[in-house]
Amino acid sequence: MPSVLDPSVLDPSSYADGTVLALAGPLVDGAIILDEIVPARAPWSAVVRKGNVLTIVDVGGNQSGDCILYNAHDTGERYSVPDTIAGGGNIYVRTGTVLRSSEGNPLATVVANETDRQDTIGGACGKESNTLRYGHHTASEHGCRENFLAEASKYGMGARDVVSNLNWFMNVPIEADGTLGIVDGISGPGKRVAFRAEMDILVLVSNCPQMNNPCNDFNPTPLRMIITEGS
Amino acid sequence: MATEADLHETGTVLAARADARAQGAKLADAMPYLPASSTPFPPPGADPGTLTWAETVAGGNYAHKVVARGTLIRLEDVTGEACAHVLVYNALEPWERLNVADTVKIPWQAYLTTGHPLLSGDGRVLATIVEDTSGHHDALCGTSTAVANQARYGDSAPQGPSPSGRELFTLAAAKHGLSRRDLPPSISFFKGVRAAEDGSLAWTGGAGPGAAIELLAELPLIVLIANVAHPVDPRPAYISGPLRVHAWRSAPTTPEDKRWDATPEAARYYLNTADYAVARGI
Numbered sequence: 477m478p479s480v481l482d483p484s485v486l487d488p489s490s491y492a493d494g495t496v497l498a499l500a501g502p503l504v505d506g507a508i509i510l511d512e513i514v515p516a517r518a519p520w521s522a523v524v525r526k527g528n529v530l531t532i533v534d535v536g537g538n539q540s541g542d543c544i545l546y547n548a549h550d551t552g553e554r555y556s557v558p559d560t561i562a563g564g565g566n567i568y569v570r571t572g573t574v575l576r577s578s579e580g581n582p583l584a585t586v587v588a589n590e591t592d593r594q595d596t597i598g599g600a601c602g603k604e605s606n607t608l609r610y611g612h613h614t615a616s617e618h619g620c621r622e623n624f625l626a627e628a629s630k631y632g633m634g635a636r637d638v639v640s641n642l643n644w645f646m647n648v649p650i651e652a653d654g655t656l657g658i659v660d661g662i663s664g665p666g667k668r669v670a671f672r673a674e675m676d677i678l679v680l681v682s683n684c685p686q687m688n689n690p691c692n693d694f695n696p697t698p699l700r701m702i703i704t705e706g707s
Numbered sequence: 708m709a710t711e712a713d714l715h716e717t718g719t720v721l722a723a724r725a726d727a728r729a730q731g732a733k734l735a736d737a738m739p740y741l742p743a744s745s746t747p748f749p750p751p752g753a754d755p756g757t758l759t760w761a762e763t764v765a766g767g768n769y770a771h772k773v774v775a776r777g778t779l780i781r782l783e784d785v786t787g788e789a790c791a792h793v794l795v796y797n798a799l800e801p802w803e804r805l806n807v808a809d810t811v812k813i814p815w816q817a818y819l820t821t822g823h824p825l826l827s828g829d830g831r832v833l834a835t836i837v838e839d840t841s842g843h844h845d846a847l848c849g850t851s852t853a854v855a856n857q858a859r860y861g862d863s864a865p866q867g868p869s870p871s872g873r874e875l876f877t878l879a880a881a882k883h884g885l886s887r888r889d890l891p892p893s894i895s896f897f898k899g900v901r902a903a904e905d906g907s908l909a910w911t912g913g914a915g916p917g918a919a920i921e922l923l924a925e926l927p928l929i930v931l932i933a934n935v936a937h938p939v940d941p942r943p944a945y946i947s948g949p950l951r952v953h954a955w956r957s958a959p960t961t962p963e964d965k966r967w968d969a970t971p972e973a974a975r976y977y978l979n980t981a982d983y984a985v986a987r988g989i
Contacts, residue, residue, distance in 0.1 A: 561847050578852075604830030
């Protein structure tokens with residue numbers, strides 16, 4: 477079982493009526509090195525050593541996990557949306573997608589995925605961008621950018637280091653004329669994604685607090701993070 | 708056969724000085740024109756006396772400038788083979804910079820053309836695309852890296868035949884005190900990419916010689932431009948033609964402009980930007 481400080485985090489009655497929480501388990505074989513619950517709306521980080529695999533479980537279903545990866549030994553090299561898209565020839569992230577760095581190097585490879593596709597063009601929410609998207613009345617709401625800044629500060633990083641990101645379990649289609657946006661999710665309770673570190677990587681995650689669009693089904697819920705030893 | 712050295716008399720300091728000074732009036736196909744008003748290629752619609760930047764950037768090279776709020780920046784694809792990779796920063800607080808995700812998400816539109824904002828991650832618009840005769844641009848694929856260009860062309864160095872965009876951006880950024888930590892994903896003009904329903908990328912190429920775009924600086928900006936082959940250009944050769952850059956004094960977007968409140972999101976990004984400018988006294 478994962479470690480969790482506050483038992484109410486895994487109590488369905490803490491969330492919207494009808495919430496189902498499915499803890500699932502690792503998506504790949506291997507000894508468990510770390511197993512933690514990220515409470516709703518909170519940031520999280522860990523180093524995943526080369527060859528090891530991080531499984532992220534969408535415990536409550538359709539909960540966006542915003543994510544940036546860094547070379548753990550040189551954080552000037554970090555996840556790059558365009559290098560991942562250009563390198564893979566596709567805007568969506570699926571099993572086999574190589575998550576590339578700003579230098580074009582593989583940071584990680586998606587080794588298993590239980591939704592049709594994952595997003596990497598939708599970026600992160602934030603206090604300031606929320607004012608553009610939903611109005612100035614949202615300015616007091618916490619966002620993923622704030623989670624990233626808080627977590628990055630633990631590693632001596634700041635605003636310069638918070639770049640465009642991955643969104644595990646978020647659904648962002650692009651229509652033929654270029655219209656794009658966040659729509660109802662295609663994940664569900666207990667669905668998972670897993671990626672293998674291709675170098676030692678620092679993983680930053682924001683368990684998205686957004687309440688103004690369907691990226692969290694208007695019901696932020698926990699994520700489970702499981703690191704397993706590579707074979 | 709005469710070598711380059713044979714063409715110069717540089718045996719003494721006085722001779723070397725004379726030799727150096729004799730070179731100053733030479734012209735090159737790619738060069739800056741100073742003062743900007745002396746440009747041999749004055750852009751349509753601009754009073755030459757208001758020009759603040761005039762330059763032809765060679766294929767495989769880069770340019771950079773700090774420009775005032777309200778500057779219009781015109782980029783022209785002279786031969787149809789340029790690809791202008793662009794990064795912009797708030798010159799007053801350069802940790803505020805282009806955010807490609809917000810640039811496509813907040814207008815609900817992935818493909819750049821007239822009216823599209825270049826947004827920062829701070830809820831403000833750094834620049835607006837106010838003119839576009841190309842329609843072939845890209846906000847998805849970024850620029851090229853050393854790793855990619857070495858694999859594709861055998862070389863990526865700035866001094867080599869097929870420089871990568873990221874290595875040129877590194878140089879341009881360093882000249883403004885910025886490092887590779889300050890190089891987020893960039894956008895590119897004059898070479899297009901579209902995404903199919905399954906997410907796969909389709910190359911749409913360019914619009915031919917003479918296509919141009921104009922960017923209006925909504926804040927004081929550091930502008931970095933790398934003119935290099937697009938990272939998913941399918942042609943086996945590294946093809947990169949000259950890019951012409953002109954900039955001149957104009958005015959930032961105001962409530963009198965139609966685009967100020969063309970959409971609910973536009974109304975708020977222009978308002979947030981004006982709010983910042985007023986508070987800064989600019």
